[in-house]
Amino acid sequence: MSHSRTITVTARGDRELVITRRFNAPRQMVFDAHTRPELIKRWMTGPENWTLPVCEIDLRAGGKGRYVWHNTENGADMGMTATYREIDAPHRIVHEEMFDEDWTGGGTEIITTFEDDGETTRMEMVIRCKSKEARDNILKSPMSDGMEQGYARLDRQLAERRAA
Amino acid sequence: MMELTEPFDLSQPAISKHIKVLEKAGLVSRSRDAQRRPCKLEARPLGxxxxxxxxxxxxxxxxxxxxxxxxxxxxxxxxxxxxxx
Structure with missing residues (x-):
């Protein structure tokens, strides 16, 4: 766990998914990159052809956020509305997420914490589902076919590049 | 159940309890064969x-x-x- 930049994704208890990641930057900067739309748009994209043209955030308890990802290849849009519950900058954010096409079984509550660790910042994100059933359904669903197709296409391109 | 206790340093009731949890989670299924209740690992949901x-x-x-x-x-x-x- 002391490796910098190692990501862990685990299922915890009955209805949680937990993500941890370390960033080689000060906590305020990592917090800003997670909460300022002009910065979020620069990294919360992908896979491959998915961009994030819409990102609006009213960062206060009770405030709303709106994210729309757009696939530049097939024109598809994927929207998500966030509702902020607790903001303790630059340490902790509690918010709820609901995708327009709900694939999470009723939305999720997400608790994000940022801790100083020497020169680095350790992030933990707890994604809490509505029920054990909702969490288990997420675990059973392969990630969207589009995502797998994206990876398959990337694999092909890399193979072609190697062959060339 | 006796066979399952052998490789572990656990009592039969303890093994029984673990099996029940796995069964409830859909990771183990059990059938009946006279006195025996064979356990079968259901690996698909885990995968x-x-x-x-x-x-x-x-x-x-x-x-x-x-x-x-x-x-x-x-x-x-x-x-x-x-x-x-």
Missing amino acids: EAIDFLEQYRRFLEVRYAKLDALLETLKTVNDPTAGTG
Whole structure:
């Protein structure tokens, strides 16, 4: 766990998914990159052809956020509305997420914490589902076919590049 | 059940309890064969869960690599959007 930049994704208890990641930057900067739309748009994209043209955030308890990802290849849009519950900058954010096409079984509550660790910042994100059933359904669903197709296409391109 | 206790340093009731939890989670199924109640590992749901977590990890890894690059830019360039506010 002391490796910098190692990501862990685990299922915890009955209805949680937990993500941890370390960033080689000060906590305020990592917090800003997670909460300022002009910065979020620069990294919360992908896979491959998915961009994030819409990102609006009213960062206060009770405030709303709106994210729309757009696939530049097939024109598809994927929207998500966030509702902020607790903001303790630059340490902790509690918010709820609901995708327009709900694939999470009723939305999720997400608790994000940022801790100083020497020169680095350790992030933990707890994604809490509505029920054990909702969490288990997420675990059973392969990630969207589009995502797998994206990876398959990337694999092909890399193979072609190697062959060339 | 007796056969399952052999490789472990656990009592039969303890093994029984673990099996019940696994059965409830759909990871083990049990049938009846006279006096025996053979257990069968149901690996499919376990495989599905691992597949999702691995796919999700790969997806996030790509995203966070982009964030790493952005953070490096913010650190080197005195970007006005990267203030402390």
